[in-house]
Amino acid sequence: MLKDITLGQFFPGDSIIHRLDPRTKLVMLVVYIVALFVATSWISYGVMLAFLLGCILISRIPGKSIVRGMKPMVIILVFTAVLNVFMTQGETVWLRFWIVTITKEGCIRALFMVVRILMLVTGTFLLTYTTSPIALTDGLESLLSPLKKIRMPVHELSMMMCIALRFIPTLIEETDKIMSAQKARGADLESGNLLQKVKALVPILVPLFVSAFRRADELATAMECRCYHGGDGRTKMKLLRYSRLDLEAYCVGVILLAGVICLAVFGL
Amino acid sequence: MSEAIRVDHLNYAYPGVEDTPGVAVFTDLSLTVEEGSFVAILGSNGCGKSTLAKYFNSILLPCGGKVYVCGMDTSEDDLLLKIRRNVGMVFQNPDNQIVANVVEEDVAFGPENLGIASPEIRRRVDQALQQVGMYEFRKHAPHLLSGGQKQRIAIAGIIAMEPKCIVLDEPTAMLDPRGRREVMETVLKLNREKGITVVLITHHMDEAAKAQRVVVLHKGDVVADGTPEAVFSQVELLHKIGLAAPETVELCYALRENGFDLPLDRLDIEGCAQVLHDAVRT
């Protein structure tokens, strides 16, 4: 069922990772991604993987949930793999027929890219699974707040993100319901050629959009009724405050990045 | 006793599209709600009851006449925030009024907008959640809760602003009997224990029967106003405008047509059974 999609879903918990300041986690994610792109050897990948698995273990997020969240990524992964296998020039040819050449280098590169994407996505999941969307947007807002000086609507953007995240499950459920209702009237969503399939989406998309607009309208009224008037003069229940834990996390981040850079410099 | 809400000769028409004239919703409506009271506003679909609610906290502004909330004129821009923190609104669809992904963060949304200091917000959020009996759910994701629970979260989000008055616009229309009971019990408790003025807009007769005062709206006009007993005994009037009385009254009414001599003001099971018992025995 559509409801099972876990993208952007938060798993409440009380692990060390959960307790980190969202800003720390965001910066750590950036550090992690940079490190991932600096890492070019299997050894440095091994280090990164150990770090990632360590984080997952500490966070106590069930591995199954992460694997399930990967499902929508399969197409991108396959595409990346195929592209790399066929497009990479190399010396050790494993297979050659017609205009296609498969080389050892190509296969290695493909594997490399797939692992990189997998680790990238898993890292991002770890952030969204362990951080409530509100904490996440608070963190982003706080990190980006210097941009307010150049008139970037930082608060508005984070509010929008927060609401979008809040309504993803609601709209997914709604889509599910509309699909069932139209199927009950004999709508055929599976068969037919591409054009027919696109046409079959109209009975789903029109009600979905109508409903989304209605919800947006009602939500806007409800927010106004609760005295929402933009970011000016707004306070927070949970103030972001760095603790010792965050300092330690930053240290780990610096060590990780430095380690991976060293490995890259020494060409390992 | 002072007035929580005063509507003075309210006049409003939906703006017409292009050349067509607008549709009049209220021509000359006056109504006051006493502080600390529990008033139910009853009416069929399209009688203007939901539109009326939107005047109580400046979502709509009168074309003619005035609406005062706790003595403040709702058409004054400077008072907007003060009015809205004093009159909280709860709407029909619980899904479309919950902003945040975690229960307690949502309840904190209102106080945060008011610029209240963080420890005080924490205190208010915990207190509000306890009052609606949802404290143990404070870390949950709202979309996984039942309709009645979601609606109680929405109420907590309002009382965390510590308003003098709560306006609920058909809060139980989308709930099952259990959810309806939960919401009604919460609302009654807030009125009784905290002295919060409650305006409940509904078309469920049994809910209106729990109020201290019932106002019946029809085509933008007040057609009946009084205690539930006084209003619901006007069965013919209610039928004429597309409403019904609670079943106990409808039963007594039907029996009267059949030659029984019964009062029409028994809204509860016990009272109704008592008069029926006496009527059959004699």
Added chain:
Amino acid sequence: MAPILQIKELSHVYSAGTPFQHTALDGVSFSVERGEFIGIIGHTGSGKSTLMQHLNGLLKPTAGSIALDGVDIWANKKVTRQARFRVGLVFQYPEYQLFEETVYKDIAFGPKNMGLDHKEVDRRVREAAQFVGLTEAQLEVSPFDLSGGQKRRVAIAGVIAMEPEVLILDEPTAGLDPVGREEILENIQAYRRAKNATIMMVSHSMSDVARLTQRLLVMNGSKLAMDGTPEQVFARADELVEMGLDIPEITSVFLRLKQMGLPVEPVYTIEQAVAVLKALKEGKRHA
């Protein structure tokens, strides 16, 4: 003749094998005769919606079977698709699935999917519109310009136009005022009378189901908790309240009267109550 629907040991488990695994239906069995009007009651999450979506093949049972007119609806693809049309399902708040430019086109969506010819589609659309009290002029307007109650009726007409032998409705009167509720219930009964159709209606209004139906199914905790006439079901008032359900106020009044020593059995409609009390009083006078 075989029952129109026969449900045997029906079970359904959502998200089997994941941490979200959840049994929504557990060994439900019952059968439905042609022309019956059945009420389904139960609180949110009791399995009602899951049950309904099995009856027209939208959901596939994890275990058990559903036979329509003696044929398993999952026998082959063609039978499954036919079941969609022979068992019409009106979801909760059906007005939110309207999508066409005109009311006519929206009602025609179902019949067109059945592959009927133009003339037959036209006849069915007009007939369905009549059942729900829509005028010819209203057929040509956009469904989004109608009032809430009218939209609801258009959506119901969209299912009626498929002329299902079994019409299932999930809370068709939710959110409507007393007059709106009455109109929709009238429409449903008109369809039942005209086509000798079987109706199954989910409702939270105990007085509605008490008044209209001949049989009640009570769902609780994924199981079929009760199956019987309204008399039989409402006589078990305490159990119903425990399940988070109401009983009609009239029934409560009569249960109280019985406690007070009057020789009455619980009734559930105003008409029955009047008749019983009248007889009682007249009996007294003659005695």
